[in-house]
Amino acid sequence: MNEKSPEDSSGVFPQKVPVEPSSPESPDKKTSERFSGFLEFESQVEAALREALDECGVETEGLQVEEPREAADLASTLPFRLASELGRSPAEISGEIAGSVDAAHFSLIERVEGVSGYVNFHADGGQLARETLERIMAVGRGFGTPGLEGDVILEHTSANPNGPLHVGHLRNAVVGDGLRRLLVKAGFDVDTQYYFNDAGRQIALVALGIERFGLPSDGGKPDHAVARVYARANSAVEDGELPEDEVSRLLTEYEEGVEETVEAFREAVEVCLEGIRETLDRLGVVHDSFVEESRFVDDVDSVIERLREAEVVEAEENGALVAQLPGIEKELVLRRSDGTSVYSSKDIAYHVWKAEHGGTIDVLGSDHKLQAQQVGKALELIGVEPPELVVHEFVSLPGGSMSTRRGTFVSADELLDEAKERALGEVEERRGGELSGDEMERIASAVGVSAVRFFMSRVAPQKPMEFDMEAAVDFERQGAPFVQYAYARCSGILEKADEEPVVEVSGFGETELALALQVSRLPYVVRNCALDREIHPVAEYCVDLASSFNEFYRDCRVLDAPEETRAARLGLVEAVRAALGGSMELLGVEPLESM
């Protein structure tokens, strides 16, 4: 990864407006290279506004450009703010600004009007459609990259290897991997990491359990076997069957480096991780590396030393070390009284290491928020950039509450199995007569995973969510299958066509232009979402684009259209296919050619 540039003090992430506005003199010149649809329109609007403000002799910061619901494609509310400064009415100012814009200088701006305080910009739909379609013909599914750059280390999932992933981890993984895909699409260099505890009490219990009771070998996934051993060891300790000091003995032995013990821990972790990896694979969730906590044991001393210099470290009477962090009530334990290191201090060391390689983003459940705040504050005190946090709330199931210790949780595997089974039912019902069993099986797997991912992607992470299997897999609602089906329709049409799609927008009516406009918004959506670290608007976009396509499908015949419009409409369908496919992939929703 590249070194962070020194002048980039605000972090590695560029602020908005990464695309230079085209120069007013030659708006068309560079656009073929850098054109990015609606994003380019936005750039032109900003450039036009600056020019007009200049002409009016107004100086201001911030253009207050927003996307209104329907009055225009983009609008500025600047006149409202300027009104009191200039002592004139917003309506008057908006009229003057609009009058000063020379729309003819901007290829994508059709007209500008001042309406009671708003400066309304209307895109030239035909031109926007033409340039968007041309761009897509050149880059295909690569369409949608807004050209941001920077290095990011993204940490997500990071579940402890004492059992399989459950639905909470699933949300974390879905949000995290969506973010990974989004940031990569936006242009960032992303290194995705799974950080796991390989040395704590929980692992000691697993190792102990395996030693005493053995690993159940009933052909199930290894992480599920580990969960059973863990639960058994837990209750054995609780009712005294296993003495508590056995556990601390193991922990001490581990820290002392007793070979057998270290090996037992390693074995326990590896077995469980194997199962977890299998689940992540099935979900299409990709990590670049798995980072074990124990790697940072040796760095703890220097972390504590640096915190000492910041004068926040206190020793308890019994020898434990804690940090009193300013602004945080709860003290942070750095080292136990027996001298062994605790999770948080290693986590700080891990973040120090990450921060050396790029900007860091952590995706975590809200139950870890306090811990993360403490780590962030500690990092700040020792002069290290703290991670950005993407926090998600809990997932519940209609069934009721879950507990890993009691074994009353629903695993990610079970949820995915159920989703697949339901999807299979739907596919069999609709296509049982024409497709082979294998084919339906394949489609059901893809639809099942997609349905779960889409359902969890579309809700803002800070909202608690109840997973509704029925709604997720429903083929007749606007969920993953709805989007996938629209994609399959595009593919079906293109496959049947025996002529080449072309870019020819002159015959497009309202419906076609509306659809092309929606297509052109992808780079704009990707840029905004990447900078906001949000994936749920991408899900909205998928649904909106699929809906626009369905309206088009209803209104405009393609294959049996008149000669002169057929190839042009095929071009539009091809563009939709690329944009829809590209945006679905951002969420891990699989584009299927047929379903």
Place this chain on the structure above:
RNA sequence: GUCCCGGUAGGGUAGCGGACAUCCUGUGGGCUUGCGGAGCCCGCGACCCGGGUUCAAAUCCCGGCCGGGACACCA
């Protein structure tokens, strides 16, 4: 108890300073012999309560109420 996050039509959800609040579901009506209708169109229905800030508040601030989470020498 203290801190954090939510509270938008019957249920779910988007918007989080700007123009008549998005979409799904529900419910009532309509289209359709189709490029796979797994679709499309129309109607009904909502910003938790009270103050404040602002030209403008669902959106910001304060105070309630309700729901979830956190507050380990666990991770």
